[in-house]
Amino acid sequence: MAGVSTKEIKNRIRSMESTKQITKAMEMVAASKLRRAQAQVAASRPYFEILHSTIEDITRDNRDFSSPYLKKREGGKILYIVIAGDRGLAGGYNSNVLKLVYSQIQGKEASVLPIGKKAVDSFQNRGVPILTQSYAEAASVGIGDCFSIAKQVCKAFLTGQYDEVYVAYTDFVSMLSQTPDFMQLLPLEKPESKEPEASHHCDPLYEHPAEEVFAAIVPEYLGGMLYGALCESRASEQAARRAAMDSATQNAEDMIADLSLKFNRARQAAITQEITEIVAGS
Known part of the structure; x- marks a missing residue:
């Protein structure tokens, strides 16, 4: 996700959280x-x-x-x-x-x-x-x-x-x-015809x-x-x-975790870049 800003990553995280809420609700409705x-x-x-x-x-x-x-x-x-x-x-x-x-x-x-x-x-x-x-x-x-x-x-x-x-x-x-x-x-x-199980068996009358x-x-x-x-x-x-909505919810959680990790890395890289520029300017 090189070149993607932290703002775009944050928007994707919000989108996946909304999707997770929908799939979780559909899972509960299906269970009912x-x-x-x-x-x-x-x-x-x-x-x-x-x-x-x-x-x-x-x-x-x-x-x-x-x-x-x-x-x-x-x-x-x-x-x-x-x-x-x-x-x-x-x-x-x-x-x-x-x-x-x-x-x-x-x-x-x-x-x-x-x-x-x-x-x-x-x-x-x-x-x-x-x-x-x-x-x-x-x-x-x-x-x-x-x-x-x-x-x-x-x-x-x-x-x-x-x-x-x-x-x-x-x-x-x-x-x-x-x-x-x-x-x-x-x-x-x-x-298939079966033998009566007891001697008192009788045919039904209609x-x-x-x-x-x-x-x-x-x-x-x-x-x-x-x-x-x-x-x-x-x-x-x-x-x-x-089952499908449960799987979709789990996938959304995995994507949110992955995006959060990338967001933290991008933010950390931006902070490091700013510190480097400040040090270089002084």
Whole structure:
């Protein structure tokens, strides 16, 4: 930083201190939102676990059971529901899940239903067919929207518009690890038959035929799976943003320390120069 005045160095230090305050505030906001997202995941999990066990009971205990939601079809028309964020400054959160989707749709007849502005913009720029852009703002997507998407997807699957449906999201592993992942929604996998664990085991009885109960539960179940993936992605986004802002804050502190050292050296050199000039003049 030769030739740079102490005034310029001081201005840079002030600039980095302002940046540090911003990144520290964003880190605290992300930590608060992360706790809220984790609470949503924990609160919604029991309801959807019961739905999942009910679906397993129906398909396992009815040997002659058949449903269009269980049939695998040839054709290869695939729909990917992609969950990303609305903003950046979250490390590799958005780019990682989008890279995973692009690696999967290459060479396939695929369409996407993006959730989040980053996903919409990316697929538009790449020319990927988009089913709808109604959910471009991920922050405003709630559980009701997830059920609406599930009903729309179920209808498209039953009419043969798509043969497979997947959701791409980011799995929240820990505060320091978030992994982009896929989950198949349709067709549903039929669980393997298991022997009853006790002699008093009995088949569940439903007021309506099992096929009707199953057809009514599937959209609710898929809506729950979508909402769970959305909560996982939100938690992952906030964890990634918190880590990115923490790293940015540490970098700002390192730059401030480096600039302060250079400022002191420049000031010391200026003082030495002045003393030398005074001595030489006398």
